[in-house]
Amino acid sequence: AHSYTKYNSWDKIQSWIASISSANSALISKQVIGNTYEGRPMTVLKLGKRSSSTKPAIFMDCGIHAREWISPAFCQWFVKEALSTYGSDSQMTSLLNQMDVFVLPVFNIDGYDFTHKSNRMWRKTRSRKSGSSCIGADPNRNFNAGWCTLGASSNPCSDTFCGYSPESEIEVKNVADFIRRNKSIIKAYITVHSYSQLLLFPYSYTYDLAADHSELLKVAQGASAALRSLYGTRYTSGPGAATIYPAAGGSDDWAYDLGVKYSYTFELRDTGRYGFLLPESQIKPTCEETMLAVKYIAAYVQKNL
Numbered sequence: 001a002h003s004y005t006k007y008n009s010w011d012k013i014q015s016w017i018a019s020i021s022s023a024n025s026a027l028i029s030k031q032v033i034g035n036t037y038e039g040r041p042m043t044v045l046k047l048g049k050r051s052s053s054t055k056p057a058i059f060m061d062c063g064i065h066a067r068e069w070i071s072p073a074f075c076q077w078f079v080k081e082a083l084s085t086y087g088s089d090s091q092m093t094s095l096l097n098q099m100d101v102f103v104l105p106v107f108n109i110d111g112y113d114f115t116h117k118s119n120r121m122w123r124k125t126r127s128r129k130s131g132s133s134c135i136g137a138d139p140n141r142n143f144n145a146g147w148c149t150l151g152a153s154s155n156p157c158s159d160t161f162c163g164y165s166p167e168s169e170i171e172v173k174n175v176a177d178f179i180r181r182n183k184s185i186i187k188a189y190i191t192v193h194s195y196s197q198l199l200l201f202p203y204s205y206t207y208d209l210a211a212d213h214s215e216l217l218k219v220a221q222g223a224s225a226a227l228r229s230l231y232g233t234r235y236t237s238g239p240g241a242a243t244i245y246p247a248a249g250g251s252d253d254w255a256y257d258l259g260v261k262y263s264y265t266f267e268l269r270d271t272g273r274y275g276f277l278l279p280e281s282q283i284k285p286t287c288e289e290t291m292l293a294v295k296y297i298a299a300y301v302q303k304n305l
């Protein structure tokens with residue numbers, strides 16, 4: 001059965017998506033934004049109170065990288081918390097009254113399924129192309145932001161293969177199309193990875209500072225402080241290139257250059273003791289503390305609409 005404190009398989013997440021949306025139709029709707037390479041449906045959940053006017057929105061995705069299992073666990077947690085605290089938590093109530101939150105629980109579904117069935121450390125998509133026996137591209141090197149210029153590989157066998165062209169990965173194209181289509185309402189982009197305990201923002205494809213650098217840093221530091229207030233977990237905030245490493249083709253830089261100012265990449269727990277193999281006993285504390293950071297960013301965005 002599905003559990004918020006376990007790493008659920010894709011099959012369990014898929015049935016959870018169906019049941020949670022049908023049981024909460026006043027606050028959730030779902031839409032398929034396309035299929036993965038292997039044909040699995042990519043479903044975006046829209047959380048928010050129904051409104052007659054179009055609402056500004058936040059887009060959040062989890063599971064761009066297959067082996068980062070705490071990430072999809074967080075998106076599921078976020079949906080549960082949003083539903084269970086709407087009406088009692090004043091911040092969540094106000095957020096979902098005024099804005100919508102689009103949640104893509106698993107971005108790289110084919111890769112995620114592969115990590116459950118065959119290779120726990122798989123990172124990339126599962127696309128194939130004739131001419132190479134190596135499988136998949138790194139979805140976070142496949143966005144059209146300084147594509148394949150830095151910190152990415154043009155070798156299909158590399159774990160950071162940028163793909164054959166920008167958006168060559170259908171999962172990337174589906175998400176990019178969705179965000180482009182909803183560009184006028186999307187005010188923030190949040191993408192959840194692991195691990196290293198970082199809160200990153202543009203740029204990663206250059207060491208140049210973003211035009212909104214000081215505001216992005218201020219909000220990241222506030223979010224990190226909120227996260228730390230629960231269990232003392234320390235996060236470092238900063239632009240990707242200088243804080244983790246330069247790497248082009250990422251979703252955060254792409255969304256920012258499209259015009260989504262508040263664009264953040266979370267690298268959740270831990271700092272390397274367990275790494276991608278974070279024990280299930282840490283799902284709850286990791287998600288609870290991360291909720292505080294995401295809610296901090298959301299509240300800031302809402303206040304500055």
Ligand code: 0X9
Pocket residue numbers: 065068140193194195200204205240244246247248249250251252253265267
């Ligand atoms: O390298 C990545 O894609 C991310 N780290 S991970 O260990 N989860 O793979 C960091 C992404 C930072 N942003 C960009 N490079 N645009």
Ligand code: ZN
Pocket residue numbers: 064065068193194
């Ligand atoms: Zn990642």
Ligand code: ZN
Pocket residue numbers: 081288
């Ligand atoms: Zn809670």
